[in-house]
Amino acid sequence: xxxxxxxxxxxxxYGVIHALQGVDLDVGGEQVVALFGRNGVGKTTLVSAVMGxxxxxxxxxxxxGRELAGxxxxxxxxxxxxxxxxxxxxxxxxxxEENLGIAARAAAGDRAWTRERVYDLLPxxxxxxxxxxxxxxxxxxxxxxxxRALLGNPxxxxxxxxxxxxxxxxxxxxxxxxxxLRAEGIPALLVEQNLxxxxxxxxxxxxxxxxxxxYRATAAEFxxxxxxxxxxxxxx
Amino acid sequence: xxxxxxWLDANLISIxxxxxxxxxxxxxxxxxxxxxxxxxxxxxxxxxVFLLGAYMAxxxxxxxxxxxxxxxxxxxxxxxLGGGLTAALRPISGRGHLDQALLTxxxxxxxxxxxxxxxxxxxxxxxxPAFLRGSTNIVGHAYPTYRLAxxxxxxxxxxxxxxxxxxxxxxxxxxxAVEDRAMVSALGINVGRxxxxxxxxxxxxxxxxxxxxxxxxxxNPGLDWEVLILAxxxxxxxxxxxxxxxxxxxxxxxxxxxLGVALVPQLAAFLLFGAMAVVxxxxxxxxxxxxxx
Numbered sequence: 001x002x003x004x005x006x007x008x009x010x011x012x013x014y015g016v017i018h019a020l021q022g023v024d025l026d027v028g029g030e031q032v033v034a035l036f037g038r039n040g041v042g043k044t045t046l047v048s049a050v051m052g053x054x055x056x057x058x059x060x061x062x063x064x065g066r067e068l069a070g071x072x073x074x075x076x077x078x079x080x081x082x083x084x085x086x087x088x089x090x091x092x093x094x095x096x097e098e099n100l101g102i103a104a105r106a107a108a109g110d111r112a113w114t115r116e117r118v119y120d121l122l123p124x125x126x127x128x129x130x131x132x133x134x135x136x137x138x139x140x141x142x143x144x145x146x147x148r149a150l151l152g153n154p155x156x157x158x159x160x161x162x163x164x165x166x167x168x169x170x171x172x173x174x175x176x177x178x179x180x181l182r183a184e185g186i187p188a189l190l191v192e193q194n195l196x197x198x199x200x201x202x203x204x205x206x207x208x209x210x211x212x213x214x215y216r217a218t219a220a221e222f223x224x225x226x227x228x229x230x231x232x233x234x235x236x
Numbered sequence: 237x238x239x240x241x242x243w244l245d246a247n248l249i250s251i252x253x254x255x256x257x258x259x260x261x262x263x264x265x266x267x268x269x270x271x272x273x274x275x276x277x278x279x280x281x282x283x284x285v286f287l288l289g290a291y292m293a294x295x296x297x298x299x300x301x302x303x304x305x306x307x308x309x310x311x312x313x314x315x316x317l318g319g320g321l322t323a324a325l326r327p328i329s330g331r332g333h334l335d336q337a338l339l340t341x342x343x344x345x346x347x348x349x350x351x352x353x354x355x356x357x358x359x360x361x362x363x364x365p366a367f368l369r370g371s372t373n374i375v376g377h378a379y380p381t382y383r384l385a386x387x388x389x390x391x392x393x394x395x396x397x398x399x400x401x402x403x404x405x406x407x408x409x410x411x412x413a414v415e416d417r418a419m420v421s422a423l424g425i426n427v428g429r430x431x432x433x434x435x436x437x438x439x440x441x442x443x444x445x446x447x448x449x450x451x452x453x454x455x456n457p458g459l460d461w462e463v464l465i466l467a468x469x470x471x472x473x474x475x476x477x478x479x480x481x482x483x484x485x486x487x488x489x490x491x492x493x494x495l496g497v498a499l500v501p502q503l504a505a506f507l508l509f510g511a512m513a514v515v516x517x518x519x520x521x522x523x524x525x526x527x528x529x
Contacts, residue, residue, distance in 0.1 A: 051422055053422060072426075073418065077423055078424045083422045091411070091419070102408055102412055102423060103423045105409070152424050
């Protein structure tokens with residue numbers, strides 16, 4: 001069976017730095033793939049390269065059978081990949097409503113996700129719809145980044161450290177939302193430093209070191225094998 | 237209170253001149269600011285677009301219908317030049333600011349020379365449309381009717397630009413792209429197309445500013461650099477990519493050049509850059525730059 005997203009031999013450079021050195025990764029079915037790795041091993045670079053925000057130097061990114069490597073981000077987004085980026089990147093000067101409106105404007109075809117549905121899923125945003133991005137708390141910004149991605153009607157989500165900088169209680173809220181999306185059957189690549197959080201959602205765990213995927217197992221196998229976590233991630 | 241009224245009365249003409257000048261500057265500066273904010277391109281050809289607009293006024297204006305023709309010609313020319321500039325810049329979009337600014341500088345020289353070949357190097361005066369000639373009485377002062385019309389039209393343009401960029405979906409996309417172009421693209425929006433639209437709208441505004449400015453300015457090859465420098469100062473003062481900033485900065489510079497010069501003529505040479513220096517010292521990001529910082 002071929003996966004929805006198939007990354008093969010993907011390489012990318014920042015200047016002379018070989019940031020991705022032939023990444024192979026599958027995401028698909030109805031699964032959440034958690035991607036772990038220490039700081040600077042290339043996790044966010046991989047997300048950027050898949051999304052087209054960084055042009056890969058070689059390799060392939062196939063999505064639903066269609067080659068997307070080298071395509072611009074708006075083409076990749078319209079193909080059905082939604083990005084919840086590192087640092088959230090909500091538009092600070094725009095209201096919540098406008099942030100969502102932009103994403104809704106771009107989405108083509110049948111509208112599985114509407115603003116109303118996003119507000120139902122994320123009621124906190126409904127209360128804040130007239131507020132501007134920079135007036136939101138970190139948790140609200142994260143919700144907005146998720147809602148914004150959903151309005152593109154993605155068939156796959158790329159989530160880059162959604163728990164970053166959030167209080168544990170807020171992280172719980174985020175997990176709850178992501179669990180709902182998982183139940184909807186939207187597969188996701190979840191990049192995380194927070195292993196505990198990610199393992200509440202993940203079906204599969206992949207680990208990256210120095211620009212390559214070096215480990216892939218089911219979440220259950222990963223949990224049963226603390227030695228791997230210790231050697232590859234430096235955590236107990 | 238009495239003395240304030242007296243002061244206002246004594247300086248009313250200067251203040252109105254400053255407002256008219258400021259609003260003309262706004263039509264020029266808003267495009268420059270948005271293009272810089274969005275594309276990171278310092279469009280040094282923006283002044284030439286304004287100049288060509290002013291020559292459209294010289295070419296076609298005369299009576300009322302001529303003025304309408306001039307406006308239409310200028311707007312079409314502005315849209316075409318804006319589109320052309322985007323196309324010219326596309327192949328070097330990956331290069332630095334300097335390369336892009338140099339390309340627009342080269343285009344500015346070419347346009348300026350074309351204007352000089354077609355219309356000569358003399359100062360050209362443009363008559364206002366017939367129905368706007370003469371003067372109007374404003375609380376006891378006779379004021380040129382055409383300048384009042386410039387103020388009214390300038391305010392209407394500013395209102396329309398504000399509504400377009402602050403109240404519509406397209407405007408929200410532009411403001412978002414000024415903040416984070418890559419993120420807008422990752423939401424499925426073809427930012428290249430947004431860029432063409434903003435270049436076209438900005439250039440059309442500059443050309444329109446040239447037409448309505450024609451009758452109050454001395455039209456000559458050289459006017460393009462004059463207004464470009466002023467618009468650059470406005471953009472720096474107002475904050476990059478900000479419409480409110482361009483508006484506030486333009487009105488401020490208008491007053492500095494009119495009221496300021498009338499009040500302290502001995503400092504006339506320093507006022508303009510002095511105002512910019514003061515703003516930069518107090519708010520380096522400009523009056524309305526980066527709301528989040």
